[in-house]
Amino acid sequence: MRAMRHFSVKLNDGHSMPILGFGTSAPAKLWGTFFRPELVQTGLEVSLKKLQLSYVDLFLIHFPVALKPGEEILPKDTDGKLIFDAVDLCTTWEALEKCKEAGLVKSIGVSNFNCKQLKMILNKPGLKYKPVCNQVECHLYFNQSKLLDFCKSKDIVLTAYGVLGSDPEKEWVTKNYPVILEDPVLNVIAEKHQRTAAQVALRYQLQRGLVVLAKSFTEKRIRENFQVFDFQLTPEDKETQDGLNGNLLYFKDTYFADHPDYPFNDEY
Structure with a gap:
């Protein structure tokens, strides 16, 4: 994101984020085919290679649905149905924490998580780092007032x-x-x-x-x-x-x- 330096918000891990961005750059996001803990860093490294960076400021779980690992972005069976995976999102989060500790990312967060899923991460035994943000659809016709209040709290x-x-x-x-x-x-x-x-x-x-x-x-x-x-x-x-x-x-x-x-x- 690109924004005026003085218009930023302090995150819960001490880093800052511009309060207005235009999609001219983007955080790295972990896709569902990389949700298994042993694949998380690989998923991040794929993004780093594409971006030609050694680290990113922000790394997000893109969408809280795990998909069958592999090269296909949307793996499907012979009937054309998506092939899902069963992964505990808390174990995925632990792997993101390790990426942060390894210096590959400054901050970690989530995207498209509902309140229950946020609580699951926040209440996880041994939590080291809270999500700094939750990136969601939000506009005049879907103002997310309850989720906003929870996140602020x-x-x-x-x-x-x-x-x-x-x-x-x-x-x-x-x-x-x-x-x-x-x-x-x-x-x-x-x-x-x-x-x-x-x-x-x-x-x-x-x-x-x-x-x-x-x-x-x-x-x-x-x-x-x-x-x-x-x-x-x-x-x-x-x-x-x-x-x-x-x-x-x-x-x-x-x-x-x-x-x-x-x-x-x-x-x-």
Whole structure:
């Protein structure tokens, strides 16, 4: 992530993270085919080789569903069904802790974990390092208020992706959902502040205490989205935006839904 140096948040392990990033760089993420403890460092080394780095600032468990180890990203049987694996996520976490102790990563965290899964890690006997963050889908239509409150109570940063919605043409995105940036309520607030809808949607999450990932592909939008630190939403603005929540999840990843660790069956 790339952000202004002075706009950062202190993590529970002493390191810092920019509070606004644009997808111009990314943390290393551990994919489900590497969840077995003996494969975790190998999975990290694959990422380090691709990035041409000797270490990364942040290493995340990508999604809490284990897949059959091997070269295929999405291993399938002869019927085209995903082949899952059974791995205790606590043992995977222990292997991430070893990667941190080996100096291969500065900080370790998770992504797409629900509250129950976070508690499982936090309550693990012999825990050495808490997750510094949980990277999840979070936007006006799915504001993750309960998960945010829990993470704050445990000094875990909630990192938001999909803040501005997503391209509905992508095959993994839920179809026929409303477009966030076209929301009339959001645009009324934006007009009041003489800002874009995107700037107001980003500012809303920042004022809630989230780290925000806002992927953009044009220089104009990147510059525009950076201009969110010189205005404040009023309490009334925030309350109005709170009211837009409809628990609409764009990224359901339903192809993982048959796995017992699929995270989106729980309320949060």
